[in-house]
Amino acid sequence: MSATTTIDVVGMTCGHCVSAVTEELSALPGVTDVSVDLVAGGTSPVTVRSEQPLDDAAVAAAVDEAGYELVR
Amino acid sequence: MSATTTIDVVGMTCGHCVSAVTEELSALPGVTDVSVDLVAGGTSPVTVRSEQPLDDAAVAAAVDEAGYELVR
Secondary structure (H helix, E strand, C coil): CCEEEEEEEECCCCHHHHHHHHHHHHCCCCEEEEEECCCCCCEEEEEEEECCCCCHHHHHHHHHHHCCEEEC | CCEEEEEEEECCCCHHHHHHHHHHHHCCCCEEEEEECCCCCCEEEEEEEECCCCCHHHHHHHHHHHCCEEEC
């Protein structure tokens, strides 16, 4: 079983930001891949692939932990 | 003996960028303090304090290593 979660993240400006978000999301249980389409200073779509559907709160917490804001 | 070197660095956009530049410059021999005044997406003044005058090429190489451009 697998799931794909797509979120929008604001506030990322550079590759370091992408790395921070990717690292936090990759640490969630069952996550197999994180892909960020950086829109510097804008809203960046982030696709997270996982073995099972992800908990919304856990995803939001991971983005927050990285220092960015999740657009719901 | 101490020296202060002020340079201008372009291309930094966020705190991660500041960290990367600070880390590289701090690794230069004799450097005691690095202070970055971030102008996101613009030209950011960086002040480097050191025990002795720094080699210009070494400073430029450190900024380049961090992934940014030094304005001469």
